[in-house]
Amino acid sequence: MSESTPAAGPEAASVTATPASRFAIGAEQFELDGEPVRILSGALHYFRVHPDLWRDRIRKAREMGLNTIETYVAWNAHAPHEDEFDLSGGLDLGRFLDDVAAEGMHAIVRPGPYICAEWDNGGLPSWLFTSGTVGVRRDEPQYLAAVQRYLEQLAPVLVPRQIDNGGPIILVQIENEYGAYGSDPVYLEKLVAMNRGIGLTVPFTTVDQPTDEMLANGSLPSLHKTGSFGSRSAERLATLREHQPTGPLMCSEFWDGWFDFWGAHHHTTSTAQSAADLDELLALGASVNIYMFHGGTNFGFTNGANDKGVYQPIVTSYDYDAPLDEAGFPTSKYWAFREVLAKYNPSIPDARPSAAPSAPAxxxxxxxxxxLDAATNLLGEWVTSDELPTMDALGLFRGFALYRTEIDTTVSSASASALPPVLELGEVRDRAIVRLNGVTLGVLARDHHDRRIALPAGARGTLDILVEDQGRVDYGPRIGEPKGLIGPACLNGEPLHRWTVLPLALDxxxxxxxxxxxxxxxxxxxxxxxxxxxxxxxxxxxxxxxxxxxxxxxxxxxxxxxxxxxxxxxxxxxxxxxxxxxxxxxxxxxxxxxxxxxxxxxxxxxxxxxxxxxxxxxxxxxx
The missing domain is CATH 2.60.120.260 (Galactose-binding domain-like)
Structure with missing residues (x-):
């Protein structure tokens, strides 16, 4: 039998963690205490779900037939500023992992440091970029020093919760689809050393889309490669096997849905086709992590964005057309996946979650x-600047900023003052409402590539520009770009100076x-x-x-x-x-x-x- 078409693997074993358990990558299969085990995992991001609902969602994953929960760790959620690291409330990763263990499940943790995840800035803290000289996702001293601190702050949560110590964590992923971004093996080697250095002993993996280039660039010989895809399982596993000649095959992002952009449609995928693709994957003996099992919500201002020529901010819902909907109730995909998983997990529970009730109307x-003009004294402190500052320069990394300056176009020549003056900005990131003396004149939108707006002839008085950061790019070269207004700001070609800016304190x-x-x-x-x-x-x-x-x-x-x-x-x-x-x-x-x-x-x-x-x-x- 060829390596590209492996035989059906072992049935899903019980995964209740016990003290001194050992999880390993064997020659052919994953192994739990020396016995073959198949990972049947589902993605569930703790930072997208209210913490009081974590246990419910995890239980419903087990009731669908899964034995493992996977989560990213969002660095920027825990560290909104350089001198902060928050592990409380909805960011209590330890509590989440304890809930996973309490439901008899294992855990896969993906701490990045880059995660993408359609999350603001791909999980990288915006303060990381304020030096202007940092080089992210590569072997660069400033970046690696920050990553080292981040991992050291995570260590007290992750290390004692590894399966070696009786906890649920069986795998940790290094970086995230790195082959789609760069090729820096020294960087990956240093990430491995850092993760080992803080005390992580479980096996490490990488994930990349199954193309020759991405699989070659995104991993190291010492790391176990996995794939990310949602269809054509046999073909993609065959490509993965060419780059991972021994050990278990795994699709660690089995895409069962997709995310939405503002102004587009709501993405869904065929339940029947997704279930058939999952069945094909498992019949070939592979392990799986379903992305997403439950998507949740981009609460607050945490959504990411894409920009491949046109800026596209992601919506608040991260429902993802997943088996468990945004509110945590089973969809048709849940039941179809449960039927498939029952073929490979003989210990699937009899318990079934209830259908969604009607909400109070x-x-x-x-x-x-x-x-807003009457509330400015309640929303923070104004900052003065001769030049146009970005939101990042003011220490504001999400939300809104109000830019204000005084203008008087009546002092121009008679011929010039008869024409409507034009305000021109270097760039708007990402949406600006322009007002003069409290009257809205229009909107400048990044997705329309707007940079100019005509003002009334003879305009004079207070010019306000309310700017919304609609979500930082989470994928590609525009990660880390500053938000707000990008200078210069000119009125009829003449630079505007003497700005006052209010970073709106909306937390x-x-x-x-x-x-x-x-x-x-x-x-x-x-x-x-x-x-x-x-x-x-x-x-x-x-x-x-x-x-x-x-x-x-x-x-x-x-x-x-x-x-x-x-x-x-x-x-x-x-x-x-x-x-x-x-x-x-x-x-x-x-x-x-x-x-x-x-x-x-x-x-x-x-x-x-x-x-x-x-x-x-x-x-x-x-x-």
Missing amino acids: FRVPLTASLP DLSAVTDALAATTASVAASVAGALAGPLAGPAFGYASFDVDPGADLYLDTRDWGKGAVWVNGFNLGRYWSRGPQHTLIVPAPVLRPTGNTLVVLELHAAAPTASFVASPDLGHTDF
Whole structure:
């Protein structure tokens, strides 16, 4: 039998970790305490799921027939600034891995440092790039020094949770699809040494798309190669076998769906075809990691973006058309995959997760508004600069910044002042609302390659430019680029100086929420306390509501323009009328029975009502 067509492998063994267990890469199969074992894994990113829901999602993976959970580690989530490293709340990786172990599952950890994952900046911290001289994903001293610190900060979480120490971790991945980016074996060797140096003893792997070039450039002879693909399993395993002549074959990213961009359609894949491709893969004896088993949500401002000539920011939902939907309920793909996995896992549980119920549907009025201009004193400190600073230069790595300067075009010559003046910027990253004396003049959008806008003839007064970072590029050479306005800024060809900039502090909206709640209380005697008309942005809107505990909600954003929403201070993420996504999920653990607060930052205009609907609307598809 040829190496490119391996025989069906062993059945899935029990994977409950025990003290002093040993996981190894054998000559033909993965081995657990010397016995052959097949990895049946599913991807579940702890940072995309509310921590109180981790255990539920992991259990449902086991009930589908999986025996392992895989997760990336998002470096920039844990280290939003150079002097921080957060392992609390939704970033408590140790708790997540303990939940994996408690459900009798193994874990594969992919700490990067680069992860892609359609995540902001591919997981690399933006502060890493502020020196302007760092060289990422290669053998460069500044970068490797930062990676060393990162791995040392992860060590207390990962090392004691390896299977050698009675924990769930059986494999750790080095880098991520590196063959699609570069070819620097010295860099990979140093990453291996760093990971071993912090105390990781489990086997190391790499992953690349199964092409000769990527497999050759993305790994080392000492590392076990795996593939990433979602179809044509036999062909792709054969290519992988040419580059990995011994040991188990594994597709460590079996793509069962895809992600969405704003302004495009909602991606889905055929359930029947995906199940058939999975069956073909497993029948050939390979191990698998299903990407994604459960996608979750890009809460807050964490979504990534692509830019291959046109900038395409990724939507808030990371549903991915996965077997478990964004709210954690089984889809048709779940049941089809479960049927396939039952052929290769004789110990699949009898327990089955319940179908998705209808969510509570109701409407509540927005009862207060606060123009952004009136809230600036609640959102941080202004910074002055003679030149146009980027958001990164101001230490703001996600969200919004308000740029302000004074202009007067009436001092030009008579002939020039009769013509509409033109504002020109070097580049906009990524979307800018231009206003003069509080009146919106237009939008400059990166995806349209906008850089210029005409102002009214004789324009004078306060020029405001509200800039949104719509998500950092997560793949390719534009990783790490600064956000905000890129200079120079010119008015009729003359440079504009003397800027004041407000990096909007949106991580804690308590001051804004309190101000809105106070406004609501002061007008409670009015008709239902509701706004008299639509919310005119840029402005914050406010609502409060009660709800029975225990159920997720779906906030319908179809009648709103563009912005972000917070419920009880938790940032649900971005919405945009251009779609495809028209609902935002509100996880049940975020809610309380009474006195829930909703704050919306609307950039344009919104209906004065918050509507919750019975089911999600992620947009139109190709079908």
